[in-house]
Amino acid sequence: MERETEGFILYLATERGLSAAYQLSVRQSLEALALWMRAKELTLADLGTQELSTFLSDRKADGLIASSLRITAVHLKVFFRWLAARGKLPMDPAEPLISPRPDHTLPETIHSGDVGRLLDSIDPARPLGRRDRAMLELFYASGLRLSELCQARLEHVDFEEGFIRVTGKGNKTRIVPVGGKAKEALESYLHNERPTLVKKRTGSHVFLSVRGGALSPDRVREVVKERAAAAGIDQNVYPHLLRHSFATHLLEGGADLRVIQELLGHADIATTQIYTHVDAARLKSVHRQFHPRG
Structure with a gap:
């Protein structure tokens, strides 16, 4: 997982030209997934849609807010799509994932x-x-x-x-x-x-x-x-x-x-x-x- 994460971050930086802040955000999502996988004794090959759904559910139970869950789900989708496109996985397990519904908290303002x-x-x-x-x-x-x-x-x-x-x-x-x-x-x-x-x-x-x-x-x-x-x-x-x-x-x-x-x-x-x-x-x-x- 660590090797694939580093490869994906490099891809975001060099081929997609995405910002350092976006790269850090993706890294945080994937490192959270890696920690969860270690606790469950799972490898990348073990991950299917059900496992990724469980991971998101566990993140929600840990207190992650809806907007952050949506961002994590997006990160999973682009990461696993990248892995599947390069033949590192036989299929994309994140493709069927349904992103958490957005919350409707209004942006705070100052008078x-x-x-x-x-x-x-x-x-x-x-x-x-x-x-x-x-x-x-x-x-x-x-x-x-x-x-x-x-x-x-x-x-x-x-x-x-x-x-x-x-x-x-x-x-x-x-x-x-x-x-x-x-x-x-x-x-x-x-x-x-x-x-x-x-x-x-x-x-x-x-x-x-x-x-x-x-x-x-x-x-x-x-x-x-x-x-x-x-x-x-x-x-x-x-x-x-x-x-x-x-x-x-x-x-x-x-x-x-x-x-x-x-x-x-x-x-x-x-x-x-x-x-x-x-x-x-x-x-x-x-x-x-x-x-x-x-």
């Missing part, structure tokens, strides 16, 4: 007023204030994923046109507008603070650490949480919350769902439609609160 409080609380005169303000402004103004912000480079930003080029899931590139406030914050950081962070081996990443290297995703998460706490916001604030809020607030403002899909970089409109449920839930809440017979 636009709290976003304003958060952004306005960051003092650009304080150390790293310009950098952190620019990061949070960009998350909210452009709906970037965490990985997209960390990978952003100077050559990707077009200040004249007001756009940033990002590479998202599946190495797909898209052009996203940078709003006026975000553009202003970004220019202030690049002109006044980033030069002080540059070291001998610094690359062209937009956002730098105090050591001159690219900011890691974990550090960006910490910065977002620290800034939210300093602003007195009780809600759990994280990068993807700002992305959800970006989409939700656009929809509430009347933006077309297809435009939001393009801005977020969703391959399927069905992924973007979750935000229509958020808006519907908000409308129902307002109706219940204010209608005399709500």
